[in-house]
Structure formats: C-alpha cells, structure tokens
Amino acid sequence: MNIYYDYEGIIGKPQQAHLRNTLEEICELARAIRSQLGKRGYLLDKYLHDLLTAINSTLAYEAADSGFQLSGELLHLCNKLTRGEPVEKEHSLYESVKEYIDTHLLPFQEHVTKVNLYCIGLADTFLGYAIPAFTDEGTEAIRREVDIVSLHERYRKTSNILGSEDQMEKLNLLIRQRFQVTTAMAGFLQGVTNSLLYALTERDTETNKTVLQLWLDGPEKLRIDGGKSHEA
Template sequence: MNMFEKDEGILGKVEYSHLKRTKGEFFETAHSIRRQLGKQAYLLDKYLFDLLNAITETLAHDASSSGFESDIDLYHLCEETINKNEKSKDHSFYPTVKSFIDEHPLSFQEMITSMNFYLAQLYDDFLEYIAQLFFDECKLIMRGQIDLVYSRDLYRQISVIIGGEEQMEKLNMLIRQRFMITTAMAKFVQGITNSMLYTLTYRDVETNKPIIQIILEDMV
C-alpha cells in the first residue's frame, strides 16, 4: 500500500476531535484529584502550573528553526575540508568530516555538488552530535521553569494522599497527549531533516542529476 498516495500522507490528517475529548478528560481527571486532595489541592495546582509552564517554554523555543540552521557548522566543516583548510580542525566533529571526505573522494566539476553529497551523507552522524547540544540548551530553559526534584516530590505527595499513582499517571498521560503534540527534540530533528531534504533534491548543474540519484548510483 502506498502511504503517500493522498495529500494526507504528506500533510497529515485533519482529525482533531480527539484532542477536544482528551482535554475534557484531562480537566475531569484533574478536578477529581483536586477534590480528593481537599485542603491540599494547592499541591496539584502547583504541580500543573510548573509542568505546563515548562512545556510552554520549551516548545516556544524555535526548535525547528534551530534544527534547520544547525547545519551551518557542518557546511563550513565540509567546505574547509574540501579546500584543505584546517581552520576548524579543533571542532569536535571535524575528525568525522575529514575521515569521511578522505575516504570518499569526488570528481564533480561543481564544488557545490560535492558539498551537497557530503552533507547528505553526514547529516545523521552530525545529528547525533548536535542533538545533545540542543537538548542541553533546552534543558536550561526548562529548568528555569520547573524544579524537577520538587515536581517529583509533589507527584509523590499527591499520590500518597489519593491512595496511589494510577490517577496521576493517567493525568500525566493526558497532559502529554493533549499539550505535547510534538516535543522540542522532535521539532529540532525535523528541522535538520528539512535541511537534509534540500541537499538530497539539489541538482548537479553538469549532469542534471539530483543528489539522491547520485548517491543511489554510487552504491555498490
């Protein structure tokens, strides 16, 4: 079956009625927990406020653009390596780039074709390197909104008072389902993947072949 035969295969489906149901279930569950907490309902209020703030701030961080633009380092590393320029040799990803380029010499007339070929091939290794840096950056933003140690303590306190974790586990699941349609890391990965797509569809001026075709033809 061809999963891309319809518009929805690429764009996604316009089916969001379940989100309304999920939000309703979230409020019902939270309200039920608050009633059980009685005079200590403020514990849940604090838990939810901090958690939703943390989610808001990390998702507000322009992760997709950060991912899309993060390949600038990789571009410069490839360019300098092709030109035998060791200006960036102290960059921690430089050895990976140099090793790959040395092992895969190319003879295209246009340097930009070689650049896009190398970029397309190195993106996944670069992603493993750069994603951790972005994660650490997001963590600093998130930690400015929530104290995870305190949040875990609130979770435990609430669970003890209401007789177990089951309801809090359900509440957390509903928060993820309704308020975290995507995550900062997923947006970042998609951003850098978009950059990779541009390299794969770049056409060599001399042969008029896109990079994806050149890669396929180069495979043994």
C-alpha cells in the first residue's frame, strides 16, 4: 500500500476528534485526582502548571527553525572548505568536515552541487553534533521556566497521597498525547531534515540531474577518490 497516495499522506491526517476527547479525559482525571487530594489539591495545580509551561518552553516552529538554521553551520563549513577559503577552525565539526572533503574529490563543475553532496555525506556526522546542541538548548529553556526537581517531587508527593502512581502515570500519558503532538526534538530533527531535503532536490545544471540522482548513481559514478578537494 502506498502511504503517500494522496495529499493527506504527506501532510498528515487530522486527528481532531482524538485531541478533543483526550483534553476532556485530562480534565476529568485531573478533577478526580484533585478531589482525592482534598486540601492538598494545590500540589496537582502547581504540577500541571509547571509541566505545561515546560512543554511550551520551546515552540514547535522554533524547534524546527533551530534545526534548519543549525544545518547552516554544516553548509557554511562545506562551502568555505570546498572553495579553499578561511574558516573557523575552532568549530567542533571542522576536522571531520575537512577530512571528509579532503578525501572525497568530486568532478562536478557546479560548486553548489559539490557542497550539497558533501552535506549529504556528512549528514549523520552532523546529527552527532546537532542533537546534543539542541538538547542543551532545550534543557536551558526549561530551566528558565521550571525546576525539574521540584516538578518530580510534586509528582512523587501526589502519587504517595493517592496510594500509587497509576493515576498520575495515566495523566502524564494523556498530557503527552494531547499537548505534545510533536515534541521539540521531533520538530528540531524535522528542521534538520528539511535542510537535507533541499540538498537532495537541488538540480545540477551541468548534468541536469538532481543531487539525489547523483547520489544514487553511487561512488563509481560520482568518481569519489582520495585526494585534495578542489574546484574543477
């Protein structure tokens, strides 16, 4: 079955009814928990406020933009090194990018084609740099809003009063379903992926092939050989 047979297969199918039902489930369960907590219902109120604030500390579009913009660092390094221009050697990716470019000679006339192919070849290496960077960024954003230790302590106290974690676990799962339709990390990775998609769909004017076609042709067609990279 072709999962991309229509537009919805690409943009995603709406789940509005599911989202509405989940929101009501959250409210019903929260009311039940507050009732059981009695005078200590404030524990749940504060927990919910801080948790929702933490979830909203990095907006989805900001995360995606961060991923797209950070990909520009790889593009910049590949662009400069392929041209033989001065570049920031202190960048943690510098050595990896330079080594890859120096050992992969490409025959194409178009500079942008070379850069795109290098970005594709270094995509996994870049993720090893980008994911920890965004994790640190997202963690700091949460820290500015919420004390995660205090958040967990309120969860623990509430669960102790209730007699088990069952209700709080269910509440957390419902919150994730309703309020994290996509996580910040997923948004970030999609932004990185969008940058990769641009590289793959760029067309080389010399061969009239897309970069994806050139990549699929394989090393023997790309004539990737050892030696110093240079402009043809």
